[in-house]
Amino acid sequence: MRKDTRPFYMLFFIGMIPLIMAIGNSMFIPLLPQMQYDLMLTTVESGWLLTSFSIPAALFVPIGGFLSDRFGRKKVALLGLMTIAFGCFIAAIANMLVIDVFPFLLIGRVIQGLGAGTVTPLAMTMVSDLYQGEQRTRALGSMEVFNGIGKVISPVIGGVILGVSWTISFVLLLAMSVLAMTGIMIFIQEQAEDITEAEQTCNRKKQLMNEFRLQWRWLVPIFLSGGIGMLLLFGFLFYFSFLVEEVNITHSFVKGLILSLPLLGLTIISYLTGRYLKGNEDSYKRIMIYSICVMIVAVGSLLLGDGLALAIIGLMIYGCGFGSFLPAANAALASIITPYLRGRIFSFYAMFRFLGVAFGPLIFGFWVGDTLQMVYNALFLLCFNGVIMLYSWPCLPIGKPCGQDNFSHI
Template sequence: MNERQPVYLIVFIGLLPFIMVIGNSMFIPLLPMMQTDLMITTFQGGMLLTSFSIPAALFVPLGGVLSDRYGRKQVALTALPFIMGGALLASVATSSALTSFALLLVARVLQGIGAGSITPLAMALVSDLYQGQQRNQAFGLIEVFNGAGKVVSPIIGALLLLYSWSLSFVVLFAFALLAFVGIAFFLPGKKNQARGQEAIWVKFRRLRSLFQREWRWLLPIFTAGAFGMFMLFGFLFYLSFRLEEQQWASPIWAGLFLAIPLLALTLSSYTTGKKLHGREDSYKRGMLSGAALMILSIFGMIFSTELSVVLAGLLLFGAGFGIVLPSANAALASIVSEQERGTVFAFYAMLRFLGVAFGPVLYAQWVADVEQMMYTSFFCVTLVGLLFMSSWSCLPIGKSCRPFPLS
């Protein structure tokens, strides 16, 4: 990483996507107990996730636009108090003295607003603060935090069931406070006053020019991010459904098994970030090889849906997607100027988050016909691979798409 930046800075930046993940995923294993203790219906339990997800999805692009206009640090320090305030309000709403479901929903909306606003900041900050190989390593570490959040969320939720689910809000508050302190005291501020006065139509014209010029990179990267998250979390729902059928699968064991593909994603993201070079060929190689592993994993599950085969397939899928993500992030940072990074990464993060949100919903419908679910998934992942190949007129790998190297 850049020697001018302290090593621990990436930890505080990495907490931003980590908080977004645990802010929703940690509550999934807690919902049955919350429904019982709060005496709410299954639909109301689902609303506890939806009331977080919808505001988060809406505020992801807004957070990116505002960070381009007013600065990453300013947006982070404004959004994180929403999460902390929402966590405190949720603790009050679920206390024995006052149990208010309506107030709990308001608290979850506040948490979603804050989480959505900080989601695009991590990748934009890495793009601003690091260059070349150091940037690639930092992107790998960001995906490690992202993946780690997905790995530990079900485990944290399962462990909290042994004590009290109300501690989940304390955990969320603690991580948000740590990120706030770290960013406030250690993140260098960078505010461009002239940028804040820029007309919206000028920014829109530059973004349109960017998409017209770089669509061969943007289209496959955005599609891979959205479809990859959609399939990953859809398959995780399917795996949790299969684990419920096993008599020996306690909540702790279920959490550990659900963490397997996410752990594979985390480790492969870290390894890929270290091996990437600041060259177009390196990014293409990572995205194509990762997509190939994803295709192979689903192809294998078409022929057998035994639990062991599904676990092996999802491990391979997670590893392949873990190669795609840092490669795509590094390529995206290289082709987008600093003035548009917040907005472009916000749009990219929003597509990935929508994949996370809709994957479990649709796979819950498709699980009635597992064979058709596997074929549909195979079509989606093959489409990603074909987009990579067809969008780059410069294939085979080794031939540059442009007369100059990516930064």
């Protein structure tokens, strides 16, 4: 079968990888207050139910990229999905058979995170292997659609599950992992890699270090912004879930829908930004600077009060600001990085973002006792991030063009 005529179901089963990654964490946000109550946990302990998934996932993202280069995308994808399924099985069984459930839930979540980190970098690389030309561009765009859909529907799914029992969440994630594993096993064929002469002869570690040395003015602010952006997004969503729980809303589906609003704003703006983004250095810089400014304004607006309505508006604005940053950062990385190092650089970028997702709920678990100080801490991180960005880019395309120099020399 030619690469430009591949059936849709192949794309669907690959797209389940980012879908599972998004649902594997965000689905639990609306469930945390009830899980905390049922298991008699502290706020910090309930935050660990997200963090115990995200930290192993973050650490294993680069390992997954390395293993797929060495042993093949399909084999590593199947291994990672099998690991996620095993972690879900442990958590589901513990809920039925064990009295002290919490330690087993953490073990299951850690195993799920190990599998998630292993498969995270594979969707983009598998699509790049399978498709060429315009089909590849569209397929890569479809991966972002799956990722965005996962972010939006996760809190809604969590709200629906909350109306029944939070224990079903692990069964659902197990079923999705098995479905994706079965589809990839049957329908996805391993592709032979085209190894360039440069890859065969160069010292990869030395070349990677050289790439960081040449491109640090892009890589440092992008990596830092991705990590801080995700930390604050999932930290505020963690805080938001408790605000929603305090409001007299009887239907759990409505609670999940409210929690999905910031992620919906992020997804829509991310899609629109990617569609209309101009492919030049000035455009990437300008959008990232504006994005940080919008995020600062959004968090600052939370100082006006602590009601649910204000939190919804502030977090939606924050989601829109961060949503505009993501496609600009992705496009900038794709433009500046040597083609055969993109997988590794994107793996490190994904690791920083996962670390933000991991530590956000945990850190906000300590901060949530003093909401005013929590907002000030978030503003400090964003302002620090902005200072690093301004320091890294001597020329700022605000009101003037900086010129389209080589991306290696900003």
